[in-house]
Amino acid sequence: MGGGEITKRGKGLVVLAVKTFPEDAVKETLAEIKEEFPDLEFHYIWPKFEVKKNDMPDSDESEIPNIKFIQFVSAGTNHVSKHPIYTDTKIPLCNASGVHGPQIAEWVVMTDLIHNHNYLYLYEKQRKKEWKHSNGEISSQDNVGRTVGILGYGSIGRQVARVAKAMGMKVLAYTASPRKTPESKRDTGFIVPGTGDAEGEFPDAWYSGLDKKSLHAFLKLKIDLLVLAVPLTPQTTHFLSTPEFALLAANPTRTYIANIARGAIIDQPALVHALHAGQIAGAALDVTDPEPLPKDDPLWDAPNVLITPHVSGVTSTTGERCFQVVRENLRRVRDGRGLVNEVDRGRGY
Template sequence: MGGGEITKRGSGLVLLAVIPFPEDAAKDTIAEIKEEFPDLEYNYIFQKFEIKKNGLPGGDVDVPADLLKRVNVLVTLSWLPAKESAVPNIKFIQFISAGTNHVAKHPIYTDTKIPLCSANGVHGPQIAEWVVMMDLIHNHNYIDLYKKQEKKEWKHNGELSSKDNVGRTVGILGYGSIGRQVARVAKAMGMNVLAYTASPRKTPESKRDDGFIVPGTGDAEGEFPSAWYSGLDKESLHAFLKLKIDLLVLAVPLTKQTTHFLSSAEFALLHASNPSGTYIANIARGAVIDQPALIAALKSNQISGAALDVTDPEPLPADDPLWDAPNVLITPHVSGVTQTTGERCFQVVRENLRRVRDGRGLVNQVDRERGY
């Protein structure tokens, strides 16, 4: 792969952003990038956000071939050139999504060695707030209270049914940037934090977060969990689920190993270890949960409820039985989108431009074999 030399003064790079949000959504950080890299050529093309029939994000967009030949850095959600030869000077591709499973079958992913970087770390604060919001809505029976408000009813049955989080346990499947911010907020509410990762984290170095971190958030040193667990095998997962977890947060990437990570056997274990009911929040991908098994678990009260920002498939069809399952809250994959998302995505771009300039490794580079 080609590209000009990068100096301390500037970059001489050509950057192309093909993204589904207005350029103004990141105007401050883009201005800072242009000031820091005065030789950078910046190009922006708007891609309308659409969900294709296969459930993946996309949208038709026309990118000039002559521009592609000069591009060194591509910033994108889902759009990719058809083949590597279209981008002979590419240095890296920066996705604005936390995961890259939506492009895992694309030739750029499967047949090239072009460095791919995620926006992991960008979405931690807002998604953690979504998780805690949903948990609080559930614990404080807010849906019932809001229905009474709609009816203009000042009515309290006198039952001590609401729960606070002090002393309760949150189990976080996938202790990445999102899980770490959930842990920070949960710890502040007095909760016990249990972390679960794919591979063991037995040393201080292995527990650190080396990815992009929004300042003042997360758990960079891995200090919040009272205990760490790991493994992609069912035996390890089941040992974790036996720990009487009150809030189970799914924040794992979707891979072959994590597809239907939770199914009937796992819901049965959660019920056995916590008969009062585990609450499940899924902000990973819909297919991490066996959806028919989830519906059955909700109907049989094996779990106390579920908050889902992701489903299988997406969009969720209007006639899907999940809509009518008891104690379920569903949002249309929006937990990671706020007014600050655009700025933070380009903060990752800026960090990687600095690292290319300084000859350092890229942040959030995807390991194609692991899938994240």
């Protein structure tokens, strides 16, 4: 979105292009924005066709003068990291970090519970109309005392931690850089009220590093549920591959992996091998490499894997929350404050 000065009295222009949800899906927050910024002119564009991931206009700053910021509806911006708007301009880019935390955390917990309580087995019994219950036939486990390791302690990881703590789990956080002070542990991005971990209070321990030595030290810990929530960057591409799965294999309770980040965080052929070899307990994947996952990909038939088509962040409230970020950034531009969720181009997120 861009346009003229956004002031308390000045006339401005906001152009909104949204591929995921129609205007009716965001009408409440959009109405609030229009009420708060009555001098802004809105053009809501909802393309009713599939937008490919690299379909952004080849525009520069001269073609859209005085642009204030571009707001993405995704938490990641790796899909446009090679686009001229990203590489050749200084236009502020803002992601939707924080918007997807509640629903994705629920997806993580849901798939972990499906695994722990053998629900797929029980569902097959239901489909066959079989009432079978005998001690020792199936083995279930609750989450009390288990450990969740969260690779990438952003808004999603923080909400996973909140829910995990409520279930009696131990939380281990892992970030790119050390977080040794209270200030460094705070979440300064957009937060859905009543969710997340604004002060960084939930982790029982905090680890960090983008180097393999640091990652391997983390993976050697007894982690029951490993949640991948890191952004996709050159440093995190194939963050988990053959050596990492070999380390996880040493865990006597076997680690269950949930990937809600990007498919390329995992070396997929190595994952397929780890599943067949029993190096890990299983995997829940909302992302794959590539997407869509081809029908003949061996990942489909790997044992103990749950696959969903990149939908964990999509709910009926997603659109409204995205426009709550827009509203906050409009306020910040008007008031001369820094933007929320602004992408650091150097870091890639």
